Amino acid sequence: MSLNDIYQDAESRMQKSIEHVQGELTRLRTGRATPALLDSIKVDYYGNPTPLNQVSSVSAPEPRLLVITPWEKRIIGDIEKAILQAELGLNPTNDGNVVRVPIPELSDERRQNLLKLVKKVCEDGRIAVRNVRRDANEAVKKLEKAHEISEDNAHDGLDHIQKMTDDKIKEIDGLYANKEKEILAD
Secondary structure, X not given: OOHHHHHHHHHHHHHHHHHHHHHHHHHOOOOOOXXXXXXXXXXXXXXXXXXHHHOEEEEEEEOOEEEEEEOOHHHHHHHHHHHHHOOOOOOOEEOOOOEEEEOOOOOHHHHHHHHHHHHHHHHHHHHHHHHHHHHHHHHHHHHHXXXXXXXXXXXXXXXXXXXXXXXXXXXXXXXXXXXXXXXXXX
């Protein structure tokens, strides 16, 4: 294994951590309608739990409204039931053709709880990035100990890994700041 292999592995694993944080933050309800709010919902479709986005189209025509257009009219009731059972605090209604899901405004208490949750998700992401850094640093030190790279190269490698880590943590901090602004803006 060379230094470049270590860098590529660390970069890849750090990027996966950031993508995970982004995914988790997208699922949090911030008072603004986004189709990603319903990504975790499974609808009973011919006896199989099927993701909502595979049996219908979900759109956000207004900032506080989601509209779900099922591909088969007969599953409208199942979609409503699945949304209610998901305990997202949403109350769907239907007109026989589409399901409308109004997004209620956030209370101050809910905003504070969301901020705590966002902070925890981001901190978990930072920890994951730091764990990757630790693993990469250990790999560099093993190479040095095995005399496959010089002491100077090992030192440069550790510096490079630290710079990658700092960049990724800065990226997570940016995600946190954006989500915080989004939660407090409503």
